[in-house]
Amino acid sequence: MTVIAIRDLTKQFGDQVVLTGINLDLNQGDVKVLMGSSGSGKSTLLRCLNRLVEPTSGSIQFKGKEILDSSVDVRALRKQIGFVFQQFALYSHLTVLENVTLALRKLEGMGLKEANEKALHELSQFEMTPHQSKFPSQLSGGQKQRVAIARALAMDPAVLLLDEPTSALDPVMSRDVCDLINRLHGNGITMLCVTHDLGLASGIADRVLFLDKGVIRADERIDVLANDHSDPEMQAFFGKKESV
Numbered sequence: 001m002t003v004i005a006i007r008d009l010t011k012q013f014g015d016q017v018v019l020t021g022i023n024l025d026l027n028q029g030d031v032k033v034l035m036g037s038s039g040s041g042k043s044t045l046l047r048c049l050n051r052l053v054e055p056t057s058g059s060i061q062f063k064g065k066e067i068l069d070s071s072v073d074v075r076a077l078r079k080q081i082g083f084v085f086q087q088f089a090l091y092s093h094l095t096v097l098e099n100v101t102l103a104l105r106k107l108e109g110m111g112l113k114e115a116n117e118k119a120l121h122e123l124s125q126f127e128m129t130p131h132q133s134k135f136p137s138q139l140s141g142g143q144k145q146r147v148a149i150a151r152a153l154a155m156d157p158a159v160l161l162l163d164e165p166t167s168a169l170d171p172v173m174s175r176d177v178c179d180l181i182n183r184l185h186g187n188g189i190t191m192l193c194v195t196h197d198l199g200l201a202s203g204i205a206d207r208v209l210f211l212d213k214g215v216i217r218a219d220e221r222i223d224v225l226a227n228d229h230s231d232p233e234m235q236a237f238f239g240k241k242e243s244v
């Protein structure tokens with residue numbers, strides 16, 4: 001089943017055209033990785049999918065319904081399409097547990113007891129229950145990312161968007177996040193992940209979407225892209241990275 005269908009999507013910031021004619025389908029359970037040079041529009045595309053950025057034109061359907069209509073309830077949409085930020089975006093003055101319950105109380109309208117139970121359930125999936133009373137400053141980067149992912153999953157989203165989830169992490173913690181994403185994959189959640197990290201990309205997905213100058217130029221196996229010497233853009237991008 002197609003969960004997200006993007007058609008002819010464009011985005012301009014003033015005179016700058018960032019996305020030009022994006023077409024992409026995400027099917028249920030897909031884990032897709034979006035790569036491309038810095039400034040190619042990856043984060044912008046990801047952000048369009050839950051309307052953190054408003055596209056200039058085109059269509060995005062979520063489960064067959066247009067999400068760019070002005071009548072769409074954006075808060076409800078963001079429960080269905082969760083977003084995990086590069087820098088975790090946790091509230092520093094709230095504990096781990098409160099970071100997760102806040103979203104449940106505000107977006108789901110849950111009472112404290114119900115929200116606590118749900119939040120503790122999510123945190124336990126990621127072995128974060130022992131850290132529930134800590135503040136973000138008392139956590140490692142990997143633990144912060146676990147909390148951020150637990151918070152997004154507490155909404156039971158159909159889709160999880162991840163924007164460079166390992167870029168602030170060391171290699172060990174990056175592998176931890178990679179394992180975690182693979183566990184989620186087993187649960188059937190649909191994911192689109194922006195990353196520069198080839199280890200993460202090859203660890204979670206078979207294929208990579210390569211974004212270049214506002215269009216998706218390739219949807220291909222990672223090793224094929226990495227060894228494609230005929231394309232100067234790909235070579236420039238993958239040539240700088242470790243071989244896969």
Ligand SMILES: Nc1ncnc2c1ncn2[C@@H]1O[C@H](COP(=O)(O)OP(=O)(O)OP(=O)(O)O)[C@@H](O)[C@H]1O
Nearest residue numbers: 013016018036037038039040041042043044045194
């Ligand atoms: N809110 C904004 N206002 C104006 N320009 C923006 C805005 N957000 C992004 N841009 C511009 O859009 C272009 C694409 O940015 P985007 O963050 O999507 O790229 P990216 O591929 O994710 O880059 P990186 O890999 O460096 O994170 C950049 O030139 C950026 O300056």
